Amino acid sequence: MKYAPELKRSATIALWLILLTFPIMVIQVNTIENIVVWRWMNIAGVGTVAFVLSFLWQIYQHRKTESPLPVSAHLPAFQRLLADPKLYRPMLIFIAAFALVFPFTASHYQINIMSTALIYIMLGLGLNIEVGLAGLLDLGYVAFYAVGAYSYALLNYHFGLGFWTLLPAGALLAAFFGILVGFPVLRLRGDYLAIVTLAFAEILRLVLENWNALSFGPSGISNIPRPGLFGIELTLEQSAVYMYFLLIALCLLTIFVIYRLQHSRIGRAWVALREDELACQAMGIDKTRAKLTAFALGATWAGMAGVLFAAKTTFINPASFTFMESAMILAIVVLGGMGSIVGVIIAALAIILLPEYLRVLGDYRMLLFGAALIGMMVFRPRGLITPSSRTYVFQPSEHQERT
Amino acid sequence: MNYFWDLFLGGLTRGSIYALIALGYTMVYGILQLINFAHGEIYMIAAFTALIVASILTMQGLTGFSVLILAGVIAILYAAAYGFTVEKIAYKPLRQASRLSPLISAIGMSIFLQNYVMLAQTSDFLPFPNLLPQSEFLDSISAWIGPSDFIIIVTSSVVMIALSLLLKFTKMGRAMRATAQDREMAMLTGVSVNRIISRTFIIGSALAAIGGLLIASHVGRINFYIGFNAGIKAFTAAVLGGIGSIPGAMLGGLVLGLAESFGTGYISSDYESVFAFTILILILILKPDGILGRSSQQKV
Amino acid sequence: MDLILDIKNLTMNFGGLKALDGVNLHIRQGEIAALIGPNGAGKTTLFNCLTGIYAPSSGDILLYQPGAKPKRLNGLKINTITSLGVARTFQNIRLFGGMTVLENVMIGRHARSKSGILGAIFRPPATRVEEKAIVDKSYAILEYIDLAPYVNELAKNLPYGAQRRLEIARALATEPRLLLLDEPAAGMNPQETRELEGLLVRLQADHELSILLIEHDMKLVMNLARNIFVLDYGEEIARGTPLEIRHNPAVIKAYLGEEADAEIG
Ligand SMILES: Nc1ncnc2c1ncn2[C@@H]1O[C@H](COP(=O)(O)OP(=O)(O)OP(=O)(O)O)[C@@H](O)[C@H]1O
Ligand SMILES: [Mg+2]
Numbered sequence: 026m027k028y029a030p031e032l033k034r035s036a037t038i039a040l041w042l043i044l045l046t047f048p049i050m051v052i053q054v055n056t057i058e059n060i061v062v063w064r065w066m067n068i069a070g071v072g073t074v075a076f077v078l079s080f081l082w083q084i085y086q087h088r089k090t091e092s093p094l095p096v097s098a099h100l101p102a103f104q105r106l107l108a109d110p111k112l113y114r115p116m117l118i119f120i121a122a123f124a125l126v127f128p129f130t131a132s133h134y135q136i137n138i139m140s141t142a143l144i145y146i147m148l149g150l151g152l153n154i155e156v157g158l159a160g161l162l163d164l165g166y167v168a169f170y171a172v173g174a175y176s177y178a179l180l181n182y183h184f185g186l187g188f189w190t191l192l193p194a195g196a197l198l199a200a201f202f203g204i205l206v207g208f209p210v211l212r213l214r215g216d217y218l219a220i221v222t223l224a225f226a227e228i229l230r231l232v233l234e235n236w237n238a239l240s241f242g243p244s245g246i247s248n249i250p251r252p253g254l255f256g257i258e259l260t261l262e263q264s265a266v267y268m269y270f271l272l273i274a275l276c277l278l279t280i281f282v283i284y285r286l287q288h289s290r291i292g293r294a295w296v297a298l299r300e301d302e303l304a305c306q307a308m309g310i311d312k313t314r315a316k317l318t319a320f321a322l323g324a325t326w327a328g329m330a331g332v333l334f335a336a337k338t339t340f341i342n343p344a345s346f347t348f349m350e351s352a353m354i355l356a357i358v359v360l361g362g363m364g365s366i367v368g369v370i371i372a373a374l375a376i377i378l379l380p381e382y383l384r385v386l387g388d389y390r391m392l393l394f395g396a397a398l399i400g401m402m403v404f405r406p407r408g409l410i411t412p413s414s415r416t417y418v419f420q421p422s423e424h425q426e427r428t
Numbered sequence: 429m430n431y432f433w434d435l436f437l438g439g440l441t442r443g444s445i446y447a448l449i450a451l452g453y454t455m456v457y458g459i460l461q462l463i464n465f466a467h468g469e470i471y472m473i474a475a476f477t478a479l480i481v482a483s484i485l486t487m488q489g490l491t492g493f494s495v496l497i498l499a500g501v502i503a504i505l506y507a508a509a510y511g512f513t514v515e516k517i518a519y520k521p522l523r524q525a526s527r528l529s530p531l532i533s534a535i536g537m538s539i540f541l542q543n544y545v546m547l548a549q550t551s552d553f554l555p556f557p558n559l560l561p562q563s564e565f566l567d568s569i570s571a572w573i574g575p576s577d578f579i580i581i582v583t584s585s586v587v588m589i590a591l592s593l594l595l596k597f598t599k600m601g602r603a604m605r606a607t608a609q610d611r612e613m614a615m616l617t618g619v620s621v622n623r624i625i626s627r628t629f630i631i632g633s634a635l636a637a638i639g640g641l642l643i644a645s646h647v648g649r650i651n652f653y654i655g656f657n658a659g660i661k662a663f664t665a666a667v668l669g670g671i672g673s674i675p676g677a678m679l680g681g682l683v684l685g686l687a688e689s690f691g692t693g694y695i696s697s698d699y700e701s702v703f704a705f706t707i708l709i710l711i712l713i714l715k716p717d718g719i720l721g722r723s724s725q726q727k728v
Numbered sequence: 729m730d731l732i733l734d735i736k737n738l739t740m741n742f743g744g745l746k747a748l749d750g751v752n753l754h755i756r757q758g759e760i761a762a763l764i765g766p767n768g769a770g771k772t773t774l775f776n777c778l779t780g781i782y783a784p785s786s787g788d789i790l791l792y793q794p795g796a797k798p799k800r801l802n803g804l805k806i807n808t809i810t811s812l813g814v815a816r817t818f819q820n821i822r823l824f825g826g827m828t829v830l831e832n833v834m835i836g837r838h839a840r841s842k843s844g845i846l847g848a849i850f851r852p853p854a855t856r857v858e859e860k861a862i863v864d865k866s867y868a869i870l871e872y873i874d875l876a877p878y879v880n881e882l883a884k885n886l887p888y889g890a891q892r893r894l895e896i897a898r899a900l901a902t903e904p905r906l907l908l909l910d911e912p913a914a915g916m917n918p919q920e921t922r923e924l925e926g927l928l929v930r931l932q933a934d935h936e937l938s939i940l941l942i943e944h945d946m947k948l949v950m951n952l953a954r955n956i957f958v959l960d961y962g963e964e965i966a967r968g969t970p971l972e973i974r975h976n977p978a979v980i981k982a983y984l985g986e987e988a989d990a991e992i993g
Contacts, residue, residue, distance in 0.1 A: 045506070045509050048502075049548045049549060050548050052484070053548075054479070056557070061483070217712055217718075221709055227702075228706065231702050235696075282849050285848055285849050291845060294838055296824070301824060305835070307810060308838055308898065309807045363526075363528065388543075389547070394536075395541075398536025399533050401532075402530070414826075414827065414831065415831075416880040417880060419867050
């Protein structure tokens with residue numbers, strides 16, 4: 026038997042997992058009626074899944090140590106695709122065509138899901154500035170999203186201001202909030218920053234939940250107007266399509282801006298900051314300022330996405346802004362491959378669309394999502410796409426001939 | 429004055445639980461620099477295991493102390509086994525990866541375990557029997573301290589003292605501290621780092637299980653989501669005290685518990701967690717390495 | 729000749745440890761000086777105080793500027809000191825490993841350029857001109873330092889000697905008047921060390937750069953430096969020309985105290 030040791034190990038692991046999951050999987054107690062249900066069949070399920078997975082894992086490990094692939098072969102197919110204009114141009118055209126046709130062929134429900142995915146692309150790209158480029162671990166990104174959404178809902182409710190006024194206003198307010206939060210905490214190192222941002226986000230959520238006079242509490246704010254289109258009355262379907270195109274446009278704007286930032290003096294400073302904070306300062310970069318800029322810009326995008334979210338769903342409450350949301354956006358950034366725009370877009374689409382279309386899986390959706398996060402990290406810890414650095418071509422000058 | 433005393437005791441009780449869970453965070457962080465987001469879930473699983481075992485035993489007619497001991501021991505063993513397994517599956521393959529990858533993996537594990545318990549058990553709250561023993565002695569002091577408060581404070585103090593002694597005086601404890609100080613150096617001197625990491629997870633999870641048992645008995649109900657909140661609070665406590673520092677985690681837990689207790693008692697009961705997080709932010713702004721954290725002036 | 733740097737009575741305490749104890753040191757404009765001493769003498773600590781990484785416990789660090797009053801560097805931010813014209817390399821190489829060689833040098837231009845967020849997004853002509861200048865200047869530096877073949881390589885993939893030189897290139901990009909090199913020859917083979925020597929001589933000649941060099945390779949130090957300062961346990965035990973240092977009994981004793989690196993010169 027070629028795989029005898031592997032099979033044996035898998036059997037051991039399966040046995041271990043059966044024992045481990047025994048109380049939770051098999052026994053169910055009802056303390057009110059004093060009955061115990063024993064679900065013995067579950068053992069078979071756990072055993073089989075554990076056995077198969079651990080066997081596959083060992084084969085994978087085996088293969089990896091036996092024939093380590095050369096680095097270039099490690100580049101996944103789609104990444105090689107991205108590097109070649111002959112291949113990616115037609116693909117871009119195809120994607121553009123698809124994006125244009127999509128809302129006229131898809132159902133109202135599907136358009137809504139796609140719009141949600143587009144919002145997450147914006148959120149992912151925004152957080153990517155903070156985490157992916159500048160290396161600031163922000164676990165409370167959702168706070169800026171909430172600031173944007175509540176700015177729109179409340180300023181509209183109290184002062185009747187419209188969507189187009191409040192879109193930039195929400196973004197600016199979020200940026201302002203970002204600076205406010207960032208100023209005292211950005212000198213904290215890595216994980217301290219993470220927990221403090223998380224704390225700020227939780228404080229904001231709890232305040233929104235409890236300060237009824239300000240935020241209408243847990244019941245939230247409803248009847249938030251959708252964006253207007255020159256005063257034309259739109260049906261529900263039409264306005265979903267309109268929202269979709271609006272989001273496409275804003276996503277393109279986001280991509281454009283982030284791309285330019287990334288390839289600028291500021292963008293380079295962020296990456297240097299991520300790579301080595303001290304060396305970065307020794308190169309003359311003002312650490313505090315660079316961090317604050319990254320934080321504020323990241324917040325701006327979250328704020329914008331928040332306004333769009335409120336306008337799209339027409340209803341917001343604090344439950345939309347929990348830590349899980351921050352974790353989701355962070356997962357998009359890390360899965361995409363830190364600092365890669367294309368990676369973030371793919372990851373956002375995957376993370377939002379897959380669970381939606383996997384609704385057939387019903388309750389197992391989130392379970393599988395959790396498992397998928399672990400699996401992705403184990404197999405591709407650097408994310409889907411490793412951002413490639415820009416190459417420059419030079420004519421050798423006279424200097425060089427001297428050597 | 430009486431009200432003050434009640435709040436103080438409440439804070440102490442709450443704080444000891446936070447401290448117990450925070451120890452797991454701080455120990456893992458000390459060695460792996462990883463925020464183990466799944467740690468709270470271990471605590472939740474321990475509570476569920478204890479509930480299941482205790483219910484079966486009670487239905488068999490057992491009562492009192494023996495139920496507590498059996499359910500407790502099994503829950504602690506299971507929690508330790510879960511901690512061990514989680515590390516092997518979700519973190520060990522990522523030893524060489526950048527710091528964010530294990531963090532995402534940990535978040536994935538937390539989501540997975542929550543849903544696993546929710547699907548296999550229930551999404552509703554389950555009543556949790558009060559396993560804490562009754563005795564005449566406890567009745568006699570009940571005028572100024574509630575029996576479960578007393579047991580929680582005493583148990584967690586004993587456990588924390590035991591842990592400190594373990595870390596200080598045993599060979600394993602020294603190896604753990606050495607690994608936390610400088611992993612490479614420890615490896616060179618013959619410490620098996622993988623084994624130390626496993627043991628850290630096992631001990632941390634066992635402590636969380638003790639915390640889980642105590643709090644579940646105290647509060648009287650559990651569901652699949654309790655681990656998340658407690659986890660965040662405990663992590664906050666660990667950071668507050670200076671992450672990586674064992675006495676820091678204990679102190680951080682107490683400070684956090686007291687802050688919440690007094691905040692809810694004197695200001696407003698709606699903002700419980702807000703007080704905890706505000707204290708955290710204020711302390712970190714004043715003291716960026718936490719209350720007892722080592723100053724991080726790095727050598728260049 | 730005029731001074732560029734004057735350090736007076738510099739002391740640095742780490743808890744109980746006096747890493748620097750009343751050190752005096754000066755460098756003249758356009759001169760190569762060296763700072764030597766056994767391991768743990770406090771050499772790197774002096775660089776760290778000088779570049780704002782540590783805040784000195786007491787003493788003065790004065791940087792002389794053309795046509796202005798000398799500037800006291802104590803307590804200034806790291807990046808401010810860089811902007812004032814002091815650049816350094818690190819003993820344990822601290823390149824931006826995930827960035828290309830060219831990008832590493834381009835980062836060094838940060839202090840000498842200024843386009844901001846709006847410039848980045850809208851790319852007005854001014855920004856484009858500046859960006860091109862950054863790229864060109866960075867490439868010129870790489871050529872000067874013989875790293876041009878590596879431009880698009882990731883810094884972490886360079887051979888060790890080239891990484892040390894890239895640190896120098898990156899420091900040069902900040903247009904320093906005073907360059908601080910922390911063991912630039914460490915880990916280099918004799919051939920690379922000789923090339924480094926040539927490079928430093930060229931640098932000083934072409935740019936009238938003042939250089940302070942920490943180095944354990946005595947041959948390199950003796951060949952390059954006009955003025956040598958010797959530290960031991962945070963105290964200055966000798967200073968002078970290579971000839972004077974070579975025969976200084978205190979220096980010989982400090983070095984013989986350790987076993988390695990015993991032969992001086
Ligand atoms: N951040 C710090 N905290 C505590 N002690 C420090 C710190 N930085 C340096 N030291 C101590 O100061 C002393 C001088 O160190 P320094 O690095 O300056 O030596 P050095 O002369 O550069 O030695 P080497 O030739 O080995 O590089 C050493 O004893 C070192 O341990
Ligand atoms: Mg040194």
